[in-house]
Amino acid sequence: MIKPIQVIAIVFGIFALLKVILKMKNRKLLLNEFIFWSSIWAALIILSIFPQISEKIANFFGFTRGIDFFIVSSILLMFYLIFRIFIKLEELENKITKLSRSIAIKEIANNINKT
């Protein structure tokens, strides 16, 4: 019997997957990003349709319930993604700083040449 939560997860997964495919079509995603996100949403859909699979995987890793495995792995994945964003942001800020500095120094050099 299909539970309401499964339906919600499947609908959400399909919606997200469509969004990813659409973005790929408009060339807003890189290939590796596309593979990463589409496999995540595809996994969500498959595991929602066949919860037995998640149960099997969960048992393999030592969880009794499939949902426990699902939540724990989601949290881990989220932490990893947040860390990636954190690093990326740091890199971006560094780049902006360097860019602004070179603009500022270029400007002063131009001003001195003029006078």
Added chain:
Amino acid sequence: MENKVNIYVVVPAYNEENTISDVITNLKNNNYKNIIVIDDGSTDSTYKIAKENKTIVIKHPINLGAGAAVKTGTDYALSIGADIIIIFDADGQHMAKDINNLIKPIINKEVDVTLGSRFLDKKSNVPLLKKIILKGGVVLVFLMYGILLTDAHNGLKALSRKAAERIIINARGWEYCSEIIEEIKIKKIKYKEIPVTIKYSSYSIKKGQKIYNSLNIFLKMIKKWLIE
């Protein structure tokens, strides 16, 4: 001999239209003519006032932070042949006459970096809360870098050309002070603390580092430590 030494004063300024003019006049009256003001994307008339006072003014197109401004200033000073670089805050809390004491040990080749300290003599009237926070910073710097200073977050510093070339500032904000200390430690640069006076006007207290800022610096130091 002193005349041959090119001394450049780097003044990082962010929205300091009330004090920048006095700071520049004070420096000029003490015979420091090579002044580089870094306008760190101010939204007030800091840039205009600094320009009117006939200094070199470098303007960041956007606000980047004190550390970034200091780096821009030192980079530029090095590129135009500075032998000694002074870092001097724009909020009017430093005294230009203290600079002489800061550069003497560098000219005499005793050390490469001199750091101003408001706690080495009793002239600065440091408010109690400020003192507690600053001493907390001292303990933190000691724990993280193993260098025991009396005043770890003083804006007034002097660097020899050699030191300025070796010290790499990556920090964008106020945590650059701790970063310089870290660089001194890692690169084994000779340093010395010199007593300086900090003027506590109601203005500089308002503008100066708040408790929130200190916490922020602490968090950024931890972040840096985590990433690297």
